[in-house]
Amino acid sequence: MASMASFMLLASFCLFSFITLPLFTKATSSCNGPCETLNDCEGNLICINGKCNDDPDVGSNTCSGGGGSTPPPNNGGGDxxxxxxxxxxxxxxxxxxxxxxxxxxxxxxxxxxxxxxxxxxxxxxxxxxxxxxxxxxxxxxxxxxxxxxxxxxxxxxxxxxxxxxxxxxxxxxxxxxxxxxxxxxxxxxxxxxxxxxxxxxxxxxxxxxxxxxxxxxxxxxxxxx
Incomplete structure (x- = not known):
């Protein structure tokens, strides 16, 4: 019985950990989402200061006026x-x-x-x-x-x-x-x-x-x- 109780306790712990731990998936970030490389950002967005924002080269306005919830951060130079x-x-x-x-x-x-x-x-x-x-x-x-x-x-x-x-x-x-x-x-x-x-x-x-x-x-x- 002690062995069965230990097994049940271990199984419960594993199930709890599976439910509560975050699933690590490689997701594409949208406006102001975290990023490290250009590939981390969706569409025409680029990675600026660790966040996905409009590309001033392409002239996209996804974040600043075309669907993003917040404007891009000050990048030190603006457009x-x-x-x-x-x-x-x-x-x-x-x-x-x-x-x-x-x-x-x-x-x-x-x-x-x-x-x-x-x-x-x-x-x-x-x-x-x-x-x-x-x-x-x-x-x-x-x-x-x-x-x-x-x-x-x-x-x-x-x-x-x-x-x-x-x-x-x-x-x-x-x-x-x-x-x-x-x-x-x-x-x-x-x-x-x-x-x-x-x-x-x-x-x-x-x-x-x-x-x-x-x-x-x-x-x-x-x-x-």
């Missing part, structure tokens, strides 16, 4: 709006100018990947701003939009770029600014101001990510390496 516009010769539409970029997310900041030739005579124009030199292939180098370049504070630092299409990664060195304010002149090879969410890289990075540079652009995330 990045144009500071002006600039029209290149022969063009009818002006290009927006930016002194800022979307907020940097340590776990992975969404960006648009573009291609640049950092060698002498390439489409990048003059030498790189960080070191006043050219960077021919096969160097893996990158220029960041003005806001992310942050007054040269990221010069010489290594960033990790991840393709959202292939999942492959490449580590490249920040050597230049993709100027989001100035452009349409000889110094910038006639190109308009850079958009505020650009990671402009050498061909070697495209190749390592398994992407076709002929596409012109690709969706990526980047973080400090």
């Amino acid at each position: 990045c709006h144009p500071s002006g516009s600039l029209k290149c010769n022969g063009e009818s539409e002006p290009h927006p100018q930016y002194t800022c970029s979307p907020p940097f997310v340590p776990s992975g900041t969404r960006a648009t990947l573009t291609l640049n030739d950092f060698s002498e005579g390439g489409d990048g124009g003059g030498p790189s701003e960080c070191d006043e030199t050219y960077h021919p292939l096969p160097e893996k180098v990158v220029a960041l939009s003005t806001g992310w370049f942050d007054n040269r504070s990221r010069c010489g630092q290594m960033i990790r770029i991840t393709s959202t299409k292939t999942g492959r990664q490449s580590v490249a060195k920040v050597v230049d600014e993709c100027d989001s304010v100035h452009g349409c002149d000889e110094e910038h090879a006639g190109q308009p101001p850079c958009r505020n969410n650009i990671v402009d890289v050498s061909q070697s990075v495209w190749d390592e990510l398994g992407l076709d540079s002929n596409d012109g652009e690709a969706s990526v995330t980047w973080s400090m390496a």
Whole structure:
């Protein structure tokens, strides 16, 4: 009888523990839900300061006005709006100018990947701003939009770029600014101001990510390496 009583007590304890302990499942977080990576947030939401919120790059307003119960927290920079516009010769539409970029997310900041030739005579124009030199292939180098370049504070630092299409990664060195304010002149090879969410890289990075540079652009995330 003592043995049976012990068995019943143990069975009751196990049943109680099963009922009361939380079930650990990998759930997708909605507005202001907890997160650690971009994959933890549903839809177009991204992980900012440990919570899922609207992506300022995509322009979603799920949390701030389109179905979320509370607005996103102050992310230290707010939305990045144009500071002006600039029209290149022969063009009818002006290009927006930016002194800022979307907020940097340590776990992975969404960006648009573009291609640049950092060698002498390439489409990048003059030498790189960080070191006043050219960077021919096969160097893996990158220029960041003005806001992310942050007054040269990221010069010489290594960033990790991840393709959202292939999942492959490449580590490249920040050597230049993709100027989001100035452009349409000889110094910038006639190109308009850079958009505020650009990671402009050498061909070697495209190749390592398994992407076709002929596409012109690709969706990526980047973080400090």
